[in-house]
Amino acid sequence: MTRPDTAAPAGRPVKAAVFGTGSWGTAFGMVLADAGCEVTLWSRRQELADAINTTRVNPDYFPDTRLPESVRATTDPAEAAHDADFTVLAIPSQTLRGNLAAWAPELAPGTVLVSLMKGVELGTAKRMSEVIQEVAEVPGERVAVVTGPNLAKEIVARMPAAAVVACRDETVARRLQAACHTPYFRPYTNTDVVGCELGGAVKNVIGLAVGIADGMGLGDNAKGSLITRGLAETTRLGLAMGADPLTFSGLAGLGDLVATCSSPLSRNHTFGTNLGRGMTLQETIAVTRQTAEGVKSCESVLDLARRHDVDMPITETVVGIVHEGKPPMVALKELMSRAAKPERR
Numbered sequence: 001m002t003r004p005d006t007a008a009p010a011g012r013p014v015k016a017a018v019f020g021t022g023s024w025g026t027a028f029g030m031v032l033a034d035a036g037c038e039v040t041l042w043s044r045r046q047e048l049a050d051a052i053n054t055t056r057v058n059p060d061y062f063p064d065t066r067l068p069e070s071v072r073a074t075t076d077p078a079e080a081a082h083d084a085d086f087t088v089l090a091i092p093s094q095t096l097r098g099n100l101a102a103w104a105p106e107l108a109p110g111t112v113l114v115s116l117m118k119g120v121e122l123g124t125a126k127r128m129s130e131v132i133q134e135v136a137e138v139p140g141e142r143v144a145v146v147t148g149p150n151l152a153k154e155i156v157a158r159m160p161a162a163a164v165v166a167c168r169d170e171t172v173a174r175r176l177q178a179a180c181h182t183p184y185f186r187p188y189t190n191t192d193v194v195g196c197e198l199g200g201a202v203k204n205v206i207g208l209a210v211g212i213a214d215g216m217g218l219g220d221n222a223k224g225s226l227i228t229r230g231l232a233e234t235t236r237l238g239l240a241m242g243a244d245p246l247t248f249s250g251l252a253g254l255g256d257l258v259a260t261c262s263s264p265l266s267r268n269h270t271f272g273t274n275l276g277r278g279m280t281l282q283e284t285i286a287v288t289r290q291t292a293e294g295v296k297s298c299e300s301v302l303d304l305a306r307r308h309d310v311d312m313p314i315t316e317t318v319v320g321i322v323h324e325g326k327p328p329m330v331a332l333k334e335l336m337s338r339a340a341k342p343e344r345r
């Protein structure tokens with residue numbers, strides 16, 4: 001595949017570096033390769049990079065999936081980043097700042113940094129694209145976000161999904177859209193980076209809440225209510241932060257909420273279900289071997305809400321259960337006994 005815009009040198013394939021060889025980094029690397037890119041995955045562990053290079057399989061995450069020939073792996077950040085048109089970041093949100101500071105000197109000049117992460121930084125309450133801009137010292141026009149209902153396990157099975165590619169610069173969004181568009185992965189562009197990132201981060205918190213309700217056996221009315229009121233509080237926060245409210249009825253908002261809150265493949269949903277069934281936080285963490293971003297980001301989302309003076313009762317309830325040891329039944333009673341109010345306020 002040649003580059004999708006005239007600004008880039010012709011005659012070679014689009015190159016992508018993907019930092020993080022977990023579920024989504026591996027799956028999105030496969031999408032990029034299927035779309036015609038040359039992909040280098042950066043892995044922390046040499047055994048994993050060797051396994052991918054020799055067997056074409058990531059044995060730790062997707063032992064049954066053969067990765068395309070155009071995907072290779074390395075543990076050397078400079079080798080991964082070399083000449084990359086897109087530098088994709090797929091590590092846990094809370095580790096981004098430290099890792100990116102180490103990788104920044106190796107980034108290819110002019111590369112577009114792409115966040116796959118759905119979290120908000122603890123302490124600063126910054127979105128991932130803000131952390132990227134700050135640490136890599138790049139303008140917002142060179143930072144993009146890929147988000148939407150994209151459960152990695154379904155993507156590696158090449159099951160159909162749509163997504164959103166968001167960037168302040170629509171031309172950059174279109175380049176990335178072309179670089180990851182395949183017959184099974186349909187990306188739409190959006191310039192509302194704030195809304196897209198908030199949609200992704202807050203849906204993990206609502207996914208935890210719905211999981212808890214499922215674990216408690218509260219039924220489908222409770223699920224529908226939590227999804228809808230979860231979307232309402234996400235939209236309130238988005239509006240306060242300058243996002244376009246329509247983003248939240250799109251793939252980054254409603255689409256991702258529905259997928260996360262209805263799928264047993266969602267780590268956040270499953271985490272919540274275990275808590276709702278009565279596991280302690282420590283027991284739940286012990287059985288969750290992958291990243292469930294909402295567990296940490298519920299606190300930073302609540303922090304954001306307070307900074308913007310926005311009421312987010314479901315997020316507050318999740319923080320109470322996950323971090324303050326509040327029994328789910330007590331939290332439920334508190335949530336249901338809040339003062340009555342109109343739906344649209």
Ligand SMILES: NC(=O)c1ccc[n+]([C@@H]2O[C@H](COP(=O)([O-])OP(=O)(O)OC[C@H]3O[C@@H](n4cnc5c(N)ncnc54)[C@H](O)[C@@H]3O)[C@@H](O)[C@H]2O)c1
Nearest residue numbers: 020021022023024025090091095116117118151152290291
């Ligand atoms: N898995 C999905 O279906 C999915 C889909 C869309 C978005 N996301 C988002 O993508 C991001 C990554 O999630 P994931 O599912 O790939 O998680 P994962 O747990 O499957 O993989 C995380 C990767 O980061 C690496 N890692 C962990 N700690 C690290 C550290 N301190 N320094 C460097 N690397 C570290 C791990 O080795 C692994 O390669 C999250 O923000 C998640 O919300 C995931």
Ligand SMILES: O=P(O)(O)OC[C@H](O)CO
Nearest residue numbers: 148149150151266267268
């Ligand atoms: O497994 P989860 O809960 O991190 O969800 C994965 C994706 O974000 C779903 O779009």
